[in-house]
Amino acid sequence: MTEFLQQLINGLAWGSIYALIALGYTMVYGVLRLINFAHGDVYMIGAMTGYYAAHRIALGASGFKFGIVLALSMIACALLGALIERVAYRPLRNAPRLSVLITAIGVSLFLEYGGQLLFGADPKFFPELIANRPFLEWRGVVINNIQFIILLVSVILMVLLQFIVMKTKIGKAMRAVSFSHTASQFVGINVGSVITVTFLIGSALAGAAGVMVSLSNPKIDPLMGIMPGLKAFVAAVLGGIGNIPGALVGGYLMGIAETFVTAYLSSTYRDALAFIILILILLVKPTGLLGKAVKEKV
Amino acid sequence: MLLEIKNCSLSFGGIQALKNFSADLQATELLGEIGPNGAGKTTLFNVLTGVYQPDEGEIRLGGSSLLGKLPHQINEMGMARTFQNIRLFKEMTVEENVLVASHHRIRSSLLALTLRRKNALREEEVLTKQAFGLLDMFSLLDRRLDLAKNLPYGDQRKLEIVRALVTLPKVLLLDEPAAGMNVTEKKELMHLILRIQSEFGIAILLIEHDMSFVMSLCPRLIVLDYGLTIAEGTPEEVRKNPRVIEAYLGEKVRINSLGG
Amino acid sequence: MILSRFLKTILILTLLLGLNWLFKNQINPYFTQIVCLIGINIIMAVSLNLINGITGQFSIGHAGFMAIGAYTAAAITVYLHDPVLSRLSFLPMPVAEGLFFIAALFAGGLFASLAGLLVGIPTLRLRGDYLAIATLGFGEIIRVIVLNLEFVGGARGFGDIPEYANFFWIYLFVLITVAVVANLVKSFKGMALLAIREDEVAAESIGIPTSRYKIIAFTVGSFFAGIGGGLFAHLITYLHTNSFTFLKSIEFIVMVVLGGLGSITGSILAATLLTLLPEALRGFDEWRMVAYSLLLILMMILRPQGILGTREIGFLKR
Numbered sequence: 021m022t023e024f025l026q027q028l029i030n031g032l033a034w035g036s037i038y039a040l041i042a043l044g045y046t047m048v049y050g051v052l053r054l055i056n057f058a059h060g061d062v063y064m065i066g067a068m069t070g071y072y073a074a075h076r077i078a079l080g081a082s083g084f085k086f087g088i089v090l091a092l093s094m095i096a097c098a099l100l101g102a103l104i105e106r107v108a109y110r111p112l113r114n115a116p117r118l119s120v121l122i123t124a125i126g127v128s129l130f131l132e133y134g135g136q137l138l139f140g141a142d143p144k145f146f147p148e149l150i151a152n153r154p155f156l157e158w159r160g161v162v163i164n165n166i167q168f169i170i171l172l173v174s175v176i177l178m179v180l181l182q183f184i185v186m187k188t189k190i191g192k193a194m195r196a197v198s199f200s201h202t203a204s205q206f207v208g209i210n211v212g213s214v215i216t217v218t219f220l221i222g223s224a225l226a227g228a229a230g231v232m233v234s235l236s237n238p239k240i241d242p243l244m245g246i247m248p249g250l251k252a253f254v255a256a257v258l259g260g261i262g263n264i265p266g267a268l269v270g271g272y273l274m275g276i277a278e279t280f281v282t283a284y285l286s287s288t289y290r291d292a293l294a295f296i297i298l299i300l301i302l303l304v305k306p307t308g309l310l311g312k313a314v315k316e317k318v
Numbered sequence: 319m320l321l322e323i324k325n326c327s328l329s330f331g332g333i334q335a336l337k338n339f340s341a342d343l344q345a346t347e348l349l350g351e352i353g354p355n356g357a358g359k360t361t362l363f364n365v366l367t368g369v370y371q372p373d374e375g376e377i378r379l380g381g382s383s384l385l386g387k388l389p390h391q392i393n394e395m396g397m398a399r400t401f402q403n404i405r406l407f408k409e410m411t412v413e414e415n416v417l418v419a420s421h422h423r424i425r426s427s428l429l430a431l432t433l434r435r436k437n438a439l440r441e442e443e444v445l446t447k448q449a450f451g452l453l454d455m456f457s458l459l460d461r462r463l464d465l466a467k468n469l470p471y472g473d474q475r476k477l478e479i480v481r482a483l484v485t486l487p488k489v490l491l492l493d494e495p496a497a498g499m500n501v502t503e504k505k506e507l508m509h510l511i512l513r514i515q516s517e518f519g520i521a522i523l524l525i526e527h528d529m530s531f532v533m534s535l536c537p538r539l540i541v542l543d544y545g546l547t548i549a550e551g552t553p554e555e556v557r558k559n560p561r562v563i564e565a566y567l568g569e570k571v572r573i574n575s576l577g578g
Numbered sequence: 579m580i581l582s583r584f585l586k587t588i589l590i591l592t593l594l595l596g597l598n599w600l601f602k603n604q605i606n607p608y609f610t611q612i613v614c615l616i617g618i619n620i621i622m623a624v625s626l627n628l629i630n631g632i633t634g635q636f637s638i639g640h641a642g643f644m645a646i647g648a649y650t651a652a653a654i655t656v657y658l659h660d661p662v663l664s665r666l667s668f669l670p671m672p673v674a675e676g677l678f679f680i681a682a683l684f685a686g687g688l689f690a691s692l693a694g695l696l697v698g699i700p701t702l703r704l705r706g707d708y709l710a711i712a713t714l715g716f717g718e719i720i721r722v723i724v725l726n727l728e729f730v731g732g733a734r735g736f737g738d739i740p741e742y743a744n745f746f747w748i749y750l751f752v753l754i755t756v757a758v759v760a761n762l763v764k765s766f767k768g769m770a771l772l773a774i775r776e777d778e779v780a781a782e783s784i785g786i787p788t789s790r791y792k793i794i795a796f797t798v799g800s801f802f803a804g805i806g807g808g809l810f811a812h813l814i815t816y817l818h819t820n821s822f823t824f825l826k827s828i829e830f831i832v833m834v835v836l837g838g839l840g841s842i843t844g845s846i847l848a849a850t851l852l853t854l855l856p857e858a859l860r861g862f863d864e865w866r867m868v869a870y871s872l873l874l875i876l877m878m879i880l881r882p883q884g885i886l887g888t889r890e891i892g893f894l895k896r
Contacts, residue, residue, distance in 0.1 A: 055710075111879045112882075115878070117636075117707065118835075118839070119878045120878070121638075121707065121710060122832075122835060122878050123875050126873075126878065129828070129867060129871035130871035130872060132867075133868045133870075134868050134871075136864065137865070137868060253711075257711065289722075291722065292718075292722040295715040295722070296719070298711065298715040299716065299719070302701070302711070306704055306708050367783060368782075389782035390781075390783075390785050394785050398783070398784070399783055401780065401783075405777045405783075406776075406777075407772065407773050407780065407781075408777075409776060409888055410769075410772055410773070417769065418772070419784040419785070421766065421785050428765070431768065432758060432761045432762045432765060434761060442765070442766055445766065482783075482784070484784075485785050
């Protein structure tokens with residue numbers, strides 16, 4: 021039982037990471053019907069930016085420094101996301117879907133290999149901003165402080181997002197654009213701006229995930245976004261792509277499933293799990309757990 | 319009785335698109351279908367061709383039920399259609415648009431065709447001649463190598479009709495074939511439709527918004543509103559029917575064309 | 579008519595044999611290898627074009643089919659080499675080996691096409707992006723499965739594959755692939771694939787069973803991908819799952835898109851170009867992938883229809 025709960029905690033921590041990344045995928049799909057392949061690499065840039073920021077900022081390792089590094093990475097990634105949208109996706113707003121998909125793949129590859137050129141292909145080690153110590157304990161189940169921070173920050177960000185989407189004007193605009201670009205334009209919404217904001221928010225979340233993951237897994241490299249990106253994407257599909265609560269559900273399910281498979285089955289199949297889930301969900305309910313089917317008009 | 323539609327209903331979520339709809343079509347008959355926007359005219363076509371399955375009701379073509387059949391099967395059974403928004407194969411040539419429609423008439427297997435066997439090639443030759451004959455009848459033969467997307471609008475509508483005819487249907491469903499055409503083109507289209515009816519012995523069900531067109535062409539009309547038939551009869555009868563006038567009252571433009 | 583077809587075949591075979599001798603004996607092996615790789619990539623690009631360009635489906639896991647063909651053919655030639663060839667000892671060695679090789683290749687193609695069937699059927703109801711993701715997932719699953727199969731080397735790779743593939747075999751299959759795909763699409767029934775790409779609803783309305791044809795596209799496309807894989811295995815003589823990653827699938831997609839989705843000659847041109855280019859840029863390995871990705875992005879923004887769009891040139895002209 022202790023073991024089970026412990027793995028659950030671990031799963032929730034990873035789930036938070038996947039959920040944060042999945043949110044970006046799902047929001048962009050919601051407003052643009054685009055699978056932003058480059059999103060996983062934005063997560064990587066978050067980690068890299070955090071690494072350089074952590075080295076440059078002349079403060080001792082502390083929670084405060086972590087906060088600054090986190091904020092800087094989130095801002096950098098937000099700007100990167102918006103830039104990618106403007107430069108690579110916006111010109112293709114009327115192009116066939118396959119073209120945009122291929123462009124997204126191109127951007128992803130560009131970030132990965134460009135990253136290797138820029139940062140060097142060898143892995144780097146993220147400085148220890150917060151020492152890993154047990155934080156809470158209950159009957160043998162330990163949450164260490166890094167896990168606690170990941171959970172806390174993730175929940176805060178998610179609550180913030182929920183607030184933005186449900187209670188603010190821009191959030192309402194985002195929901196409108198997800199529903200219909202044409203209708204949104206008719207009511208005076210600047211669809212282009214809404215799309216940019218979506219990318220800003222989604223990329224910021226991915227950046228946050230990148231920094232937080234580096235706290236517990238300090239070995240980072242330019243290709244580190246590929247697998248988590250893919251898994252987070254599967255999580256978004258699992259929950260229902262385009263559906264924000266779905267991204268959360270999918271992310272946490274993915275994190276927990278992965279942790280349990282690694283703990284109780286075998287770690288060699290850990291990566292394959294994501295694809296198996298993907299195939300299953302696409303065969304059984306392609307619109308995801310929380311998604312709704314849309315009928316084509318003839 | 320070639321086509322029988324009995325008590326068909328279809329709803330999308332909360333909206334009832336067809337309500338207990340019934341109609342009949344005789345072989346070689348020319349029936350016009352009119353009604354205000356959103357009445358369910360195109361939905362009826364979609365149900366007839368198997369794009370949507372009705373929630374209730376029965377549809378029979380030549381005695382055989384069409385329920386549960388896929389659109390391509392219904393086409394093989396003898397029903398063809400054109401689309402309100404023109405669905406041509408844009409990047410294919412006029413010729414290709416028409417030849418690909420001969421699909422279910424080819425006896426040779428895909429393998430035989432790929433290996434360019436003699437019998438297969440001969441079949442293709444015969445079908446090509448027939449297709450060209452039809453294109454000629456519609457004055458599209460000299461444009462046969464043009465891409466469908468480059469045709470003028472009126473010719474695109476005609477091409478869609480030719481494509482449907484190549485499948486040798488017993489019933490042809492035309493969805494606003496005259497839309498966007500000028501007076502001369504409409505006159506030509508009227509003659510072509512009558513020719514199709516007599517030369518090919520095909521029954522035609524025609525949706526149209528242009529009242530003078532449909533009333534001078536079709537000896538019988540059905541009028542739809544909110545998914546049911548609100549009137550049926552000759553153009554004269556329909557024109558004077560108070561329910562029909564009331565249904566169209568919301569559309570001021572129509573009142574004038576109803577009068578003449 | 580038939581006679582001249584027979585004569586044409588003899589002529590082509592003689593030409594191929596002649597060129598094969600030329601490459602083997604007169605031209606330097608490095609260049610020969612490149613030419614052989616071009617041939618394999620042409621097969622891969624044309625077979626992918628059948629699915630993506632001609633039928634308009636989103637398949638981005640083509641390397642998976644290639645892997646199946648490669649590993650199946652290699653497993654057969656490596657493990658069944660002695661039992662089969664000893665039974666065929668009444669034939670001269672080159673003939674026996676040739677027959678054995680063809681059989682292995684076909685087995686690879688067959689298994690690949692079975693996989694194509696397995697992918698095609700359940701994904702029929704999936705649209706665009708979902709189909710793409712499913713094929714991507716499938717490609718990766720294949721790779722992980724093979725990685726865990728010890729009898730084909732697992733993580734160490736699969737080596738000592740007999741070097742059966744040469745200019746003759748490769749280009750023979752290039753010609754077969756191109757001929758089959760071109761004739762298929764030109765035929766009145768095969769045109770249904772183009773119709774499906776253009777407008778599925780309209781295609782159904784003129785009697786085309788769209789589901790059946792999508793499956794045909796997947797099965798035929800994956801068959802030839804399997805053949806390409808088998809040829810690849812017997813050219814490089816060593817296989818590792820790292821050669822069949824998502825990145826490989828992307829390389830093929832780039833070829834098809836660069837050449838023009840739907841243009842067979844375009845795929846041939848692009849496959850040639852994109853096989854030669856990395857060789858020309860040998861010294862700039864790190865920049866290669868960056869340049870590649872920029873090429874992708876710029877191409878989609880500036881000229882998404884690729885070099886030839888949907889047109890063909892030369893003898894394939896419609």
